[in-house]
Amino acid sequence: MKDILTSKKNYIWLILLYGLFITAVNIDFTAVFVDEAFHINMGHQFLSGDLCPGCPFATGSVLIHPVIVSLADSIGGLRGARGLNILLGLALVMCIYVTAKKMFDEKTGLIAAALFLFSGQTPYLMKLATYDMTAAFLLGCGFMLVIISIESGPGRKSCLILLAGSVILFLASITKYLIPVFIPPILIYTWYRKGFVSTLVWSAIPILALAALFYFFAPYAPHAEVMGQIRDVQVESHISFTRIADWTFRWISLAYLLSVFGFFHEKHGKSAVILFLLSLPIVLVHLLTRAEQSVNKNVLYSLIFLAPAAALGVDRIGSLFSMRSPSRALRHFFTAAVLIVFWTYGIYNLRWLEKQYPDVRPMIDFFDREGFDGMKVIMNGWDSDIYIYSLGSKYPNAKYIHITEAFKTDDDGNYINGSADFIVCEDNYYGKMNPCSEYSEFIDDDYKMMEHFLFELSWGRTDTRIFGRR
Amino acid sequence: MKFEDSKAERFRRLTAVFSVLVTLYYLYWRGTETLNPNAIVLAWALYGAEIFAALVTFLFYFTVWKPVSRSSKEPLIGKTVDIFIPTLDEELNILRKTLLACNNIKYPHRTVVLDDGDRPGVRSLCEELKITYLARPEHDNAKAGNLNYGLEHSEAEFIGIFDADHVPLPHFIDALIGYFEDEKLAFAQAPQEFYNIDSFQHRVDHKKKYVWAEQNLFYSIIQPGRDHWNAAYFVGSCALMRRKALDNIGGFGVKSVTEDMLTSVKLHAKGWNSVYHNEHLAYGIAAETLLPFHIQRVRWGLGGWQVFFKSNPLFIRGLSFSQRICYLASLIYPFEGFQKLVFYAIPPITLFTGILPMRAMDINYLLHFVPYYALSLFAFNEMGRGFGGVLMLEEFSMGKFATYIKTLGVFLMPKRFRRFKVTPKGVSSLAPYRLIAPQVTVIIVSLIAIVWALVQLVFQLRSDEFIIAVNSLWALYNTGLGIAIVQYARQKLFQRRSDFRIPDSVPVLYRIADDINLRLAVANNLTKEGLSLLSVGMIPEEKPLELEIVLPNSMIKVSGSSIHAEKVTSGKIELCRSGFTFTDVSVEKQDMLSRYLYESAVVKFLKEYSTRYETYVEKSFSKPREYKKRANRTLAYLPVLIPEKEGGSSFGVIKDISSSGYLLASQRSFEVDEDITVATVLGSKTVSIKGRIARVFSNESDDYPLFLTGIDLSESQPEDVDHIISIAEKAENLLKL
Structure with missing residues (x-):
């Protein structure tokens, strides 16, 4: 027992155990989230060979995350799908541990792993079956292999590891089309550490070749529709620079602050600066486009690079705050204290994130109770995937029509999509772009409100009204 | 250290200018856009503390703009010199060392002990060492009054001054008197160096052979910097002064307990010059524990207030602009107590109440604060030329803040309730626990505040997570400063050595009682009461020992008894380190040892330690x-x-x-x-x-x-x-x- 506690190596298992606990214990924290449902549905459609209407618009390839998450869903339902991401998240923590350990030392590896896991984003995205954690895992794993290759010096084995890392980085890039912003900085870093020729041959060319193949031959490759989708998101979530800066750094400012302390690390200060720079692309994308959408998820990718730099910072703070005391106990006290502050900050953020979106279980229950197979539901938001996923087995023929399409009529004044049985109005959240109030002339005459749901969220209140045919 | 006008020097001055500009912008921005109107007191307290920090930094940059390095000049021949040793209640053994060393000063002189304690023991000591003894009938005006009494009884052209614990080197006068070829020179000041590097004021890294002393920055940079502005000031000891100049200002200044600063102000105001000679010419005892440190700083703080309010150099006629600025820099330090109190109090207040002194602690704030702070640290470090040690200075600020606050109270107290205390030197000065109460308070309050806020955050009773995180880190930093002081104060409290053991490597012949053989070993440290011996072969603890200490040019025979022994074995060889106390060492032998220790051993061992580190600019610009x-x-x-x-x-x-x-x-x-x-x-x-x-x-x-x-x-x-x-x-x- 004493050996287990005194061996630093064993602490990584404790950290992973904590990760498992903090995520698994509350895996059902909310109803299926729209992105989860979207990815799972897409995967099922793709695997069954059906038409996949969302695939051309998705901001990640159907080939990676949707496929594996739908398989996990087939095995274990939503818990299975989320469980898969928990495993990927834990594997990512391990990757960060190995990366920091390879770059610095065992202690920094452990602190980096802990910091990454203690941030609110990591456990949150671990228990959300979206593509974020899959992409993060692939990015972290690819970067880890690059670092292993760099640290193992020249040689054939090192080149093969670099090649493997590059392939995984490519996979990360197609899992989520935002990841490629990290590829050029990583290539520059590899060039700086391994030389131009090695980087070109074993990393840049393979990535470019795979990207070209993917673009031209992959099913549902990212063509114009994806760019359109990204542009739409940018336009819809465009906010002022001050707000986007505040909102972005709200999630990672502490990690950045700690990594600044890492700059002053006696031995590895320069590496802390490099990791800091590697973490910036995604932040810059949001700051430059001022797109607010998914900032709090995307900063996870920054954390992959920031965690080792921040770990150096924590180590430095431990030494600094103990006034360079020779007492190890004092240094450990301050290191632990900083970790506790970070953990608390993370727990707060986790709680915030968990209540970021409305938990639509009451609405699902409503349709479970009041709905019927073949029903037509008008929705003013884009969250129909939630109902398709949740109610698909019970009502396979139910139709969910967006409100912008629902009241279109033909030349005779008949609704093209037929009359709907229910209308779901989510004016304050999912439906804020097309509030039901704009369609009141259609709704008021033929529908009456059946239920009004209120949701207390981290950022305020929202509600959903469900109307049924009179 | 030579302060050449090199590329590195020019770059660091440029950095300082840039830092000043950035700081001014930051303060402007803070004052116009960030003060929290809902917490005016808190907002202005922090803003005031920041302004004070900026003022201190600007004054520091000005003072150390171009430090001067001087080399001794050819000594003036045939001048009359009196060395004054003012004393009040210092231990006789401490005074003896000083007087012995004074007798060894090579330049012809007379040594005068000015005893304010009227002690017969001091009188006998002076008689024994053939030193002039003076005790005044009235004991008013503390040290300044005592020195003025000495002046009344002296005809010498030059007056050398040493505190009772400062042991001068033989060439003290030779090194300084040459400067007085300048007829307008009032005094030549040498640094006060302390040999007891295990004192409260020192931090030592034996591995790197680096020693940081709290007053390093002052003696190594600030005084040479002031010298450039003809504003080097007399520090009460280790100085040679022109009698005529002192007469010109009516003797040593008596309106302040820091007579040294007041005397300097008066001399400069009368147009006299000063010189700072940056060579260690005497070695003293630094405050060993928190108590003497506290007493010393109360005196300095009180003196600072007295000069600030009664003889403020800003308004005294005759001083140049640069001298006024330099004096202002030296006078405002007692205000630091209040500034630091604000810095220690703000994090707990914010953590407990959620009230911020600024409108928001957001990315905008950080984008202003971080560059300003980082640049300030960098520029300060560079302008400190490697003697700064910001972290150590912060640690000592934590040690002093309550003391300086207290000095204002002492200053405002009616004079009859005040009692002048000299800095106690020697074993009796143990720091009472009450002195660390302010630091303990900072630690406890900070930790409770952190826990309080974190618990609230976890339970989502608060939503200012970034504010809590940043203030927790700030409070932790303050806790670290507090712990360092408390830890060190406690460590010193239980250090019961009678004297600082001076590291050395002297061959020693020893003979164990009943044994006819003489053996050879090495003393790795020694005092005049004992030594530590590294020998091959065990030395029995119970048996007395005859020791022959082989000093350069002499050998001292003493008897000793072992007080402790440790051993290790290497193959068949046993190595032993034993501590011995001398049992029958005569006064003459002790005096011989004392001379060797303070004229040679101390100089040797301190030379082995570096007192500065290489700054970033030096590393970058040097080949x-x-x-x-x-x-x-x-x-x-x-x-x-x-x-x-x-x-x-x-x-x-x-x-x-x-x-x-x-x-x-x-x-x-x-x-x-x-x-x-x-x-x-x-x-x-x-x-x-x-x-x-x-x-x-x-x-x-x-x-x-x-x-x-x-x-x-x-x-x-x-x-x-x-x-x-x-x-x-x-x-x-x-x-x-």
Whole structure:
């Protein structure tokens, strides 16, 4: 027992155990989230060979995350799908541990792993079956292999590891089309550490070749529709620079602050600066486009690079705050204290994130109770995937029509999509772009409100009204 | 250190200017856009503290803009000099060391003890050492009054002044009197250096041979900086003063308990010049524990307030603008207590209440604060020329903040309730726990506040997570400062050594009672009451010992008894480190030892320690050094016999050794490339090692000549060298114990 506690190596298992606990214990924290449902549905459609209407618009390839998450869903339902991401998240923590350990030392590896896991984003995205954690895992794993290759010096084995890392980085890039912003900085870093020729041959060319193949031959490759989708998101979530800066750094400012302390690390200060720079692309994308959408998820990718730099910072703070005391106990006290502050900050953020979106279980229950197979539901938001996923087995023929399409009529004044049985109005959240109030002339005459749901969220209140045919 | 007007110097000044501009912008932005209108008091308290920090920094940059390095001038011949030693209640053994050293000052002079304690013991000591004793009938105006009484009884043209614990070197007057060829020079000040590096004011890294002293920055940079502006000031000790100048201002200033600063102000105001000679010419005792440190700083703080409010250099006629600025920089330091209190109080207040002194702590705030703060730290570090040590200064600010606040109270108190206290030196000064109460309070309040806020955050009772995180880190930093002071104060509290043991490496012959054989060992530290001996072979603890300490040019025979012993074994050889106290050492022998210790041993060991670090600019601008690859050397302290040319042998000590060479300390000089065979004494056996002299260094002391000789071992028997190294490694471990 004493050996287990005194061996630093064993602490990584404790950290992973904590990760498992903090995520698994509350895996059902909310109803299926729209992105989860979207990815799972897409995967099922793709695997069954059906038409996949969302695939051309998705901001990640159907080939990676949707496929594996739908398989996990087939095995274990939503818990299975989320469980898969928990495993990927834990594997990512391990990757960060190995990366920091390879770059610095065992202690920094452990602190980096802990910091990454203690941030609110990591456990949150671990228990959300979206593509974020899959992409993060692939990015972290690819970067880890690059670092292993760099640290193992020249040689054939090192080149093969670099090649493997590059392939995984490519996979990360197609899992989520935002990841490629990290590829050029990583290539520059590899060039700086391994030389131009090695980087070109074993990393840049393979990535470019795979990207070209993917673009031209992959099913549902990212063509114009994806760019359109990204542009739409940018336009819809465009906010002022001050707000986007505040909102972005709200999630990672502490990690950045700690990594600044890492700059002053006696031995590895320069590496802390490099990791800091590697973490910036995604932040810059949001700051430059001022797109607010998914900032709090995307900063996870920054954390992959920031965690080792921040770990150096924590180590430095431990030494600094103990006034360079020779007492190890004092240094450990301050290191632990900083970790506790970070953990608390993370727990707060986790709680915030968990209540970021409305938990639509009451609405699902409503349709479970009041709905019927073949029903037509008008929705003013884009969250129909939630109902398709949740109610698909019970009502396979139910139709969910967006409100912008629902009241279109033909030349005779008949609704093209037929009359709907229910209308779901989510004016304050999912439906804020097309509030039901704009369609009141259609709704008021033929529908009456059946239920009004209120949701207390981290950022305020929202509600959903469900109307049924009179 | 030479302060050349080099590229690095110009760059660091540019950095300081840039830092000033950035700071001004930051303060403007803080004042116009960030003060929280809902927490006016808190907002202005922090803003005021920040303005004060900026003011102190600007004044510091101005003061140290161009530090001066001076070299001694040819001494003036035939001048009359009196050395004043004012004393109140210092221990006699401390005073004795000083007086002995005064008697050894080479330039013709008279030493005068000014005893404000009217102690018969001091009178007898003076009679014994043939030193003039003066005790005044009235004891008003503290040290200044005492010095003025001395002036009334002196006819000398120049007055040297030492505190009772400052042991001068023999060339003290020679080094300073040459400056007085300038007829307008009032005084030449030398730094106060302290040899007890285990004091409360020192932090030592024995491994890196680096010592940081709280007053390093002042004596190494601020005083040379002030010298550039003709504003170097008299610090009450280690100075040579022109009698005529003192007469011109009516003697030493009496309106402040820091008579030194007031006297300097008056002299400068009358148009007299000052010089700072940055060479250690005397060694004193730094405040050993928190209590003397506290008493000293209360006095300084009180003196600061007195000068600030009663003789403020900003308004005194006759001072130049730069002198006013330099004095202002030295006068405002007691305000630091309030500034630091604000810095220590704000994080707990914010953590408990959620009230911020600024409108928001957001990315905008950080984008302003971080560059300003980082640049300020960088510029301060550079302008400190490697003597700064921001973290250490912060630590001591934590140690002093309550003291400085207290000084304002003392200043406002009616005079009759005040009592002048000298800084206690020696073993009796133990820090009472109440002195660390403010620091303990900071620690406890900060930790409770952190826990309070974190718990609230976890339970989502608060939503200012970033504010809590940042203030928690700030409070933790303050806690670290507090812990460092408390820890060090406690450590010093339980340090019960009678005197600081001066590290050295002196051959010692010893004979155990009932044994006819004389054995050779090395004393690795000594005082005039005892020594620590590193020997091959155990020395029985219960038996008395006869010791012959082989000093340069003399040998001192004493008896001693062991007080503790530690041993390690290396193969069949037993190494022992024993502590001895002298049992029948005569006063003459103690005096001989005292002279050696303070004129030679202290100088030697302090030279081995660096007091500064290389700054970033120096590293960047200096040419890359060519390091000669050298084998790792083991600290040895093994005694050797060195054959003399005319037969017989002398003693020496191997200070360190590697497979390629060793360093020999001896009283004999050698020629480079000379072959030498020394016999390493390992108890009753000797191991001879051949070598060739590679380089020789001399301490250039007439009284205590010592030669450090680097010897190349490439022609020696490797087995013998390895054997000695294996023993040396054990000896090194023993020395670290």
